Amino acid sequence: MSGWLSCLLKHVKQKRRQRTILQRSDALVDRIVAGELDHPSARLALKLDLKSMGYQPCAEDASTIKDWRTDAWLNLILDTGTSIALCHASWEWGQNPDVLLTWPAQELLRIESRKEPRNWPERWLGAGGKFFGGLMIARKDSPVWRKLGNARDGLGNPYPPFAFNSGMGVQDVPYCEALALGIIDDRAVIKPQSHRRNSFVNGPTPIRSAQINKLLRAQLELGCFDAGGRD
Numbered sequence: 465m466s467g468w469l470s471c472l473l474k475h476v477k478q479k480r481r482q483r484t485i486l487q488r489s490d491a492l493v494d495r496i497v498a499g500e501l502d503h504p505s506a507r508l509a510l511k512l513d514l515k516s517m518g519y520q521p522c523a524e525d526a527s528t529i530k531d532w533r534t535d536a537w538l539n540l541i542l543d544t545g546t547s548i549a550l551c552h553a554s555w556e557w558g559q560n561p562d563v564l565l566t567w568p569a570q571e572l573l574r575i576e577s578r579k580e581p582r583n584w585p586e587r588w589l590g591a592g593g594k595f596f597g598g599l600m601i602a603r604k605d606s607p608v609w610r611k612l613g614n615a616r617d618g619l620g621n622p623y624p625p626f627a628f629n630s631g632m633g634v635q636d637v638p639y640c641e642a643l644a645l646g647i648i649d650d651r652a653v654i655k656p657q658s659h660r661r662n663s664f665v666n667g668p669t670p671i672r673s674a675q676i677n678k679l680l681r682a683q684l685e686l687g688c689f690d691a692g693g694r695d
Contacts, residue, residue: 481517485532486541488513493545503546507538540629547625555623555659558636564604564654567636569647572600572612576631584632587612596645601637603647605655622659 492509495501514533521531529536557563572588574581588600591611595601602608609622617627624633642648 481514481519482532484517485510485513485519489541489545493542493549496542496546497549503539503542506542507535510538510542544619544625544628548619548621551623551625552621552659558604559656559658561656564656565639567604567638568652568654569601569603569637569642570634571637572602572632572634574631575633578629578631581631582627587615591615596647601642601645601647603642603652603654605657622657 489506489510492501492506496503496506511533519532521533525531527534529540531537558567572584572593574584585595585600588595588608591608593600593602593606593608612626613619613621613623615627619625619627624630626632637645637647639648643650648654
């Protein structure tokens with residue numbers, strides 16, 4: 465068999481393995497969210513799947529974050545999937561008109577530290593956000609939230625995590641505080657938003673797999689996807 469054909473077949477097999485393991489991770493995330501499975505058990509299940517597939521990373525990727533067998537890679541996939549599912553549920557609850565009336569705005573803030581933090585204030589301004597009392601706060605129907613999620617390394621959602629390995633979260637801002645800061649006026653009506661999860665959690669599996677492949681590539685290119693964790 466010629467060298468180029470052998471290389472092509474190897475690439476196709478690797479893509480199939482990747483698609484299979486991502487589909488498997490989707491199902492495991494659903495079980496984690498439902499309380500049927502814990503993270504260590506899900507991680508072990510993925511490792512066994514990879515072994516049964518005969519998965520072997522490239523020599524230069526072995527034991528690095530690019531190696532699917534590592535806890536770092538598996539934890540990233542499972543933790544991100546679980547976080548997206550839970551944050552989506554919280555976000556949907558927050559779109560209730562009564563909730564929006566009571567908490568019409570939210571603040572973007574750091575909830576976990578990172579070794580090499582991304583410049584979120586800069587991203588905030590780039591997405592059209594404003595500072596109120598030095599805080600990154602916006603109405604819940606502001607386009608800034610979607611823009612944060614649609615950044616090159618974003619996950620495409622208007623709620624956390626806005627990017628892989630993100631240490632950023634949101635906190636509700638009550639009506640009185642939003643009014644006092646000038647974020648809203650006394651005639652403001654916050655419109656409920658709708659969003660179909662365009663991530664690898666729920667939705668058509670082929671779409672999810674294609675997205676996570678794209679996002680993983682983007683993280684590697686940007687140098688934001690490492691075991692130490694950047695955000």
